[in-house]
Amino acid sequence: MFKKILLAEDFQDTNQGISEMLREKLQIPIIRDELYCDKAYNRLKYAVDQREPFGLLITDLFFKGDHVERKLTSGLELIQAARNLQPEIKVIVNSMEDNPSKIDALFKDQEINAYVCKGRHGLTELVRAIREVYHNRTYVSPGIDLNVSNNVFELEEFDLMILQSLAEGLTKKEISEKFKKDNITPNSESTIDKRVSKMFDEFGAKNTNHLIAKMIREEKI
Numbered sequence: 001m002f003k004k005i006l007l008a009e010d011f012q013d014t015n016q017g018i019s020e021m022l023r024e025k026l027q028i029p030i031i032r033d034e035l036y037c038d039k040a041y042n043r044l045k046y047a048v049d050q051r052e053p054f055g056l057l058i059t060d061l062f063f064k065g066d067h068v069e070r071k072l073t074s075g076l077e078l079i080q081a082a083r084n085l086q087p088e089i090k091v092i093v094n095s096m097e098d099n100p101s102k103i104d105a106l107f108k109d110q111e112i113n114a115y116v117c118k119g120r121h122g123l124t125e126l127v128r129a130i131r132e133v134y135h136n137r138t139y140v141s142p143g144i145d146l147n148v149s150n151n152v153f154e155l156e157e158f159d160l161m162i163l164q165s166l167a168e169g170l171t172k173k174e175i176s177e178k179f180k181k182d183n184i185t186p187n188s189e190s191t192i193d194k195r196v197s198k199m200f201d202e203f204g205a206k207n208t209n210h211l212i213a214k215m216i217r218e219e220k221i
Contacts, residue, residue: 001026001134002090004047007033008040008059008078009094018058018094018126025127037063037072041081048086056133057082058126061095076186079110090133094118094126101156104146107138109186109194114139158186162195167212172196 179187
């Protein structure tokens with residue numbers, strides 16, 4: 001079982017409840033928690049620098065803003081930063097989000113290892129997810145059906161924003177900078193590149209202009 005787990009959740013009571021459950025059910029010796037993504041990242045970095053890295057990151061997706069200045073404002077940004085720092089770290093998202101297409105994108109674009117939807121049985125499912133991830137298996141809460149639209153690709157609002165920016169003549173790097181300025185997440189250039197590549201594949205587009213032309217004909221943008 002994992003020896004070190006890091007929790008990132010902006011409600012202290014939730015962190016405490018998860019920590020107590022994991023110690024009781026899984027006997028994990030080291031569990032640390034942080035209320036801010038920046039502090040969670042700093043703890044990950046310190047552990048890597050000390051050559052005592054965490055084996056698992058459990059994070060929410062949404063973190064409420066307050067008076068504390070932040071660089072990383074969401075779980076998505078924390079996941080991306082953690083992956084850049086420690087590519088092999090396992091990641092479980094523990095959140096209220098229940099949109100199958102958005103959760104599916106987390107597995108495909110962010111390569112998370114498990115998704116637990118907060119709810120009545122959330123803690124029990126989280127324990128189960130940790131066990132599955134430890135054995136190199138993925139896990140999704142039973143109430144979430146990722147076989148959306150019979151595997152027909154659906155454009156999300158995020159994809160439409162990317163397409164609109166491409167239609168305006170922006171490069172992927174410029175789109176990344178624009179999204180960061182407008183506090184739109186995810187906003188890394190690599191994530192945008194993955195979404196564009198996926199749209200190329202799904203719609204059989206040869207290049208950006210061809211993709212935009214196809215979307216216009218189908219009245220997607």
